[in-house]
Amino acid sequence: MKRRVYVFDTTLRDGEQAPGFSMRVSEKVRVAAQLEALGVDVIEAGFPIASAGEQEAVRRIAQQCQNASVAGLCRAKKEDIDAAWDALKYAKRPRFHIFLATSDIHLEYKLRMTREEAIHAAVSAVRYAKSFGAEVEFSPEDATRSEEGYLIRVLEAVIDAGADVVNIADTVGYAIPSEFARLIRLLRSEVRNAERARFSVHCHNDLGLAVANTLAGIEAGADQIECTINGIGERAGNAALEEVVMALKVRESVFSVETGIRTELIYPTSLLVQEITGVHVQPNKAVVGANAFAHEAGIHQHGVLAHAATYEIMTPESIGLTSNRIVLGKHSGRHAVRKALLDMGVRVDKEGLDFVYERMVALADEKKQVTQRDLLRIVDQLKREKSHTDAYQSVSETAEAGS
Ligand SMILES: [Zn+2]
Structure with missing residues (x-):
């Protein structure tokens, strides 16, 4: 034991x-x-x-x-x-x-x-x-x-x-x-x-x-x-x-x-x-940095696509980040955006949803597929640009509110 x-x-x-x-x-x-x-x-x-x-x-x-x-x-x-x-x-x-x-x-x-x-x-x-x-x-x-x-x-x-x-x-x-x-x-x-x-x-x-x-x-x-x-x-x-x-x-x-x-x-x-x-971790921060699961070098990308364990000692999912999973495209609606956010423990109000949705569509136009990491970056912008407190709430608060 x-x-x-x-x-x-x-x-x-x-x-x-x-x-x-x-x-x-x-x-x-x-x-x-x-x-x-x-x-x-x-x-x-x-x-x-x-x-x-x-x-x-x-x-x-x-x-x-x-x-x-x-x-x-x-x-x-x-x-x-x-x-x-x-x-x-x-x-x-x-x-x-x-x-x-x-x-x-x-x-x-x-x-x-x-x-x-x-x-x-x-x-x-x-x-x-x-x-x-x-x-x-x-x-x-x-x-x-x-x-x-x-x-x-x-x-x-x-x-x-x-x-x-x-x-x-x-x-x-x-x-x-x-x-x-x-x-x-x-x-x-x-x-x-x-x-x-x-x-x-x-x-x-x-x-x-x-x-x-x-x-x-x-x-x-x-x-x-x-x-x-x-x-x-x-x-x-x-x-x-x-x-x-x-x-x-x-x-x-x-x-x-x-x-x-x-x-x-x-x-x-x-x-x-x-x-x-309002203090962000550096990109190369272990476990939670933006680059912690990013594989830039071509040979690394090839390895990870063939078998994730070639360069990943833990999965993004194990810390609650499905960085490589494609979640949305330009045909996804507001409902799908809200659901994708909730899956990551993020709740937005109506105004926040509009903000995220518009940027998601613009991004999907550029790169076709929007990942969880992209969505988190948009939520980050939302938090910085909008000061209203209801735009972003933690998963536990969502649970507490009973919704
Ligand atoms: Zn101390």
Whole structure:
């Protein structure tokens, strides 16, 4: 039997807090619905004490989520935990996510705390959060630059205080895969009460290693991975959910783990986050980039047509993109356009349908056949040119509306 790895998505917290990626409350709620449809296990919805907007977003997402746990970020402070509970108490599965740095550089220069003071603050915060009866996750921030003996003591103390999950954070994207795997193995074997908590990994991409470190963490026994859609996040971003999940799937025989992700919703989810944030992934982005399944060289095209596996290690369909399938021609009507869009998880209103239809006909005149990818490009234009919000909705929202 395959080991289950839990997916903790922090698109709405670590992703959203990056400059240029902010989302309105209603947009966060839409993304959360899509994340739940995608099958993530935990949605980190925000940092409730940070602002009234964050508080509202976490509350609305907590009210809406049916299956996923909803997490709210807290410093190791009573007021943060109280503010988080005001929003999280509506969730079916609430989770506090408490963080406190454990590296000397953070303790000395940022927190101005001694190591003993930090352990005390972490334990008090975990104990207090646990008193609400919710799940508690504790993150030793900057864990990869923390002294190992001290990190082990902190983890033992917070697990004794009731932490359900401990999240080993490579906050500054400093680790390399072999070293990170060694750290996870060491913690799992040396932390005295390790079997009482789940181990999570949270990797940043400053050296382009977030996905590699996350996968190394899984091989070393991590039970939970923290990631974001399109890898958005602080600075160079977080581990990209779509890349980690597809690596686990394509190389299943190596990892022998499973997640709850419905991979065929990866592309619509990526697109929704691109649309909402207005930030598009680069064309050569792994898995979801516009060129990820494009075969330009003639010899490659010939190979793919003869047998897709010659140059494709995964199918476009497996991420919800049937890039090569011809969907429409110039004789297709509005009804067919609407249906083709719905098949891709995109709903348009009447005005949006007119827009897509007219451009589809023009394109079909030029190139005879219009593919799903062409349609997605048109939807992209629609979103950019029309500001009305109903033009584009995610598949889960369509389901929610009962249509
Ligand atoms: Zn982070």
